[in-house]
Amino acid sequence: MVRIPFHLGEIHNIGAKTRERMVGTLQVPAMRQHGLSLVGWSAAQRGFLFVRQQPDASQLLACVAGRGEVWMDDGWRPLRAGEAYATPVEVPHAYRATGPGIWHLCWASYGGEGAWPFPVKTPTVLHTEIEPLRLAIEGLCTCAGQAKADQSELTLWAQLVHRRVTATLQPNLTAESQLGRLWARVNADLAHPWTLSELAREAALSREALRRRCLRECGHSPLREVTRLRLQRAAELLRHTPDKIAAIAQRVGFNDPFAFSTAFKRLHGTQPSACRQPRR
Structure with a gap:
């Protein structure tokens, strides 16, 4: 892939x-x-x-x-x-x-x-x-392309x-807000061993409803989104802190440094060490 x-x-x-x-x-x-x-x-x-x-x-x-x-x-x-x-x-x-x-x-x-x-x-x-949306965009492009485009018409x-x-x-705003609150809660405690049942409870949805909504809006499962959030935070910590890789892995919910490195490379295409900012 x-x-x-x-x-x-x-x-x-x-x-x-x-x-x-x-x-x-x-x-x-x-x-x-x-x-x-x-x-x-x-x-x-x-x-x-x-x-x-x-x-x-x-x-x-x-x-x-x-x-x-x-x-x-x-x-x-x-x-x-x-x-x-x-x-x-x-x-x-x-x-x-x-x-x-x-x-x-x-x-x-x-x-x-x-x-x-x-x-x-x-x-x-x-x-x-x-x-x-297509009609509005094509209308704007057509009007702007005229030799003597009317600015008042372009404004409309x-x-x-x-x-x-x-x-x-x-x-999509309501659903985004609902899932947004869930991911904010997860982001606040990435070290927690989140389960699908806990995520569904936090979102006030059934497990299946959460799975379907997450698949539709994120393109993957709820637990995959938790992993993505963990690895995103890990990348930020690697770039901006001197903490050891093993400590960062544990801080974002990975108890096994090898599993962390494997997941990190799968998502970001590089090893965690490659994200380190050069020290001056």
């Missing part, structure tokens, strides 16, 4: 046959009022690949038709029509076209954490109605795009 290792740089390849259209704040200053930095659509084909290790913007990438793949922390998963990939600022994400056909996408990027209308903390796949289109993004995300 392909990984996104720490040492891999940024990849921004649109591919030779991909067609795109986009607008930014230079063409539409009114986008800034809503925190939008870039809006557009892509007709992606093979060779279309984006890997962002520390993105400076949040993004909603919606699949209109066709099929590609998105990165869900522990591997690639398909993104099909009717699904959207929500990615927060400063959290690694990736997406690519895989099929022989065209992967039709529309997307909106928000510059800065405060402007992002969806409090997602990790890359998340949402099931939603894409068509209203920018407002509509932001409203459609918010409407796309809104049905």
Whole structure:
């Protein structure tokens, strides 16, 4: 399975046959009022690949038709029509076209954490109605491309795009808030030996309901998400503290240093020691 290792740089390849259209704040200053930095659509084909290790913007990438793949922390998963990939600022994400056909996408990027209308903390796949968002984005791009674009009209289109993004995300806010509280509780005590039953009790859900919701929103099981949170915290501690690797492993819930190193490499693509900041 392909990984996104720490040492891999940024990849921004649109591919030779991909067609795109986009607008930014230079063409539409009114986008800034809503925190939008870039809006557009892509007709992606093979060779279309984006890997962002520390993105400076949040993004909603919606699949209109066709099929590609998105990165869900522990591997690639398909993104099909009717699904959207929500990615927060400063959290690694990736997406690519895989099929022989065209992967039709529309997307909106928000510059800065405060402007992002969806409090997602990790890359998340949402099931939603894409068509209203597509129409709004295509309308803005078409209007901005006119020789004498009317700024008042562009202002209305920018407002509509932001409203459609918010409407796309809104049905998922309650569930995100519910799971967000759960993961905040887990993050506060990563050394605790969490079980599925305890997680379900904390989330006020049945075990099966929690499993289904976590699979839908995180792309994996609840216990896999606990492991991800542990390894994410471990990476931060390795980079910013002088603590020994064995001590960090125990601090985040791994009693066996070998199991910790194996899990860390499986997720991050490198050994824990490679994350150490060089000492001056």
